[in-house]
Amino acid sequence: MFDLRYHVASLAAVFFALVIGILVGVALASHGLGNAERKKLEADLTRARGQVTDLKSAAQADKAETQFATAAYDAVMANRLRGKHIAVLFVGLADDTIRTAIEGTLGDAGASMTRMRAITVPVNAHAIEGALAKRASLASFAVGPKRFVNVGRELATEFVTGKDTTLWDALEGQLVEFRFGAGKRPVDGVILVRTAEPQTRTASAQLVAGLFRAFGEGGVPAVGVELRGTFPSAVQTYKHYGLSSVDDLDLRIGRVALAVLLSPDAVGGHYGLQDVDDAIVPKIPPVQPLTTTSGG
Numbered sequence: 039m040f041d042l043r044y045h046v047a048s049l050a051a052v053f054f055a056l057v058i059g060i061l062v063g064v065a066l067a068s069h070g071l072g073n074a075e076r077k078k079l080e081a082d083l084t085r086a087r088g089q090v091t092d093l094k095s096a097a098q099a100d101k102a103e104t105q106f107a108t109a110a111y112d113a114v115m116a117n118r119l120r121g122k123h124i125a126v127l128f129v130g131l132a133d134d135t136i137r138t139a140i141e142g143t144l145g146d147a148g149a150s151m152t153r154m155r156a157i158t159v160p161v162n163a164h165a166i167e168g169a170l171a172k173r174a175s176l177a178s179f180a181v182g183p184k185r186f187v188n189v190g191r192e193l194a195t196e197f198v199t200g201k202d203t204t205l206w207d208a209l210e211g212q213l214v215e216f217r218f219g220a221g222k223r224p225v226d227g228v229i230l231v232r233t234a235e236p237q238t239r240t241a242s243a244q245l246v247a248g249l250f251r252a253f254g255e256g257g258v259p260a261v262g263v264e265l266r267g268t269f270p271s272a273v274q275t276y277k278h279y280g281l282s283s284v285d286d287l288d289l290r291i292g293r294v295a296l297a298v299l300l301s302p303d304a305v306g307g308h309y310g311l312q313d314v315d316d317a318i319v320p321k322i323p324p325v326q327p328l329t330t331t332s333g334g
Contacts, residue, residue: 190248
């Protein structure tokens with residue numbers, strides 16, 4: 039991000055100086071200018087040169103910040119999520135670009151992806167109700183006006199706690215587009231990615247709402263992520279359900295933000311380059327040092 043800003047600001051400064059110089063030069067060369075007009079044009083040129091200098095200084099500062107962030111990245115990320123087990127859920131198709139960014143973030147921070155699922159939306163409501171009705175232990179999820187909210191909440195609970203994944207197992211054929219990893223181990227955090235359009239059909243909207251609400255109220259950090267320029271952005275949706283978010287995971291600053299938000303001491307929030315975000319990156323606490331025990 040900052041490299042691009044540096045080049046744009048530099049080009050803008052040069053272009054600005056060129057235009058001002060040409061205009062003032064033409065004006066000064068014109069006949070009929072009085073002394074007052076000439077002095078005013080000279081003052082305008084001096085002021086324009088000062089603005090160009092300020093633009094160049096700002097661009098150089100951004101470039102320095104970029105170089106510092108790149109140099110500090112490894113130190114900031116090392117062991118930040120050491121030994122943590124993270125689950126990833128795509129609402130919609132599993133996007134390879136964002137999956138790679140997630141895997142890179144977890145690897146750099148010392149965490150592992152325990153499991154990943156991608157669910158199909160919009161859902162086939164009748165198929166889901168039929169699958170639930172066939173199992174006595176799950177039949178209650180197939181009835182009631184909020185049945186798909188309840189299905190979403192239970193899926194979220196099973197996704198975090200592992201062990202008993204009865205509902206996921208029952209709806210494998212109706213709901214799961216893609217799966218990776220084991221479903222039985224509890225996880226320390228959840229990453230959510232909405233690649234599908236916002237859901238408007240009742241069953242799909244309820245199921246996604248139940249999922250997001252349960253993750254937002256859960257006992258482990260849950261962070262919604264996307265890449266720069268994602269449209270439509272899901273940040274406002276994540277906010278609505280009490281989830282933290284990062285909207286520039288394709289940048290290193292976004293990866294740092296995600297790692298911080300997934301850590302046990304994270305306070306949550308919304309980070310990235312959108313106007314609705316709290317900041318570009320959250321406050322970054324120090325990584326707790328490794329503890330060793332010595333016999334004696």
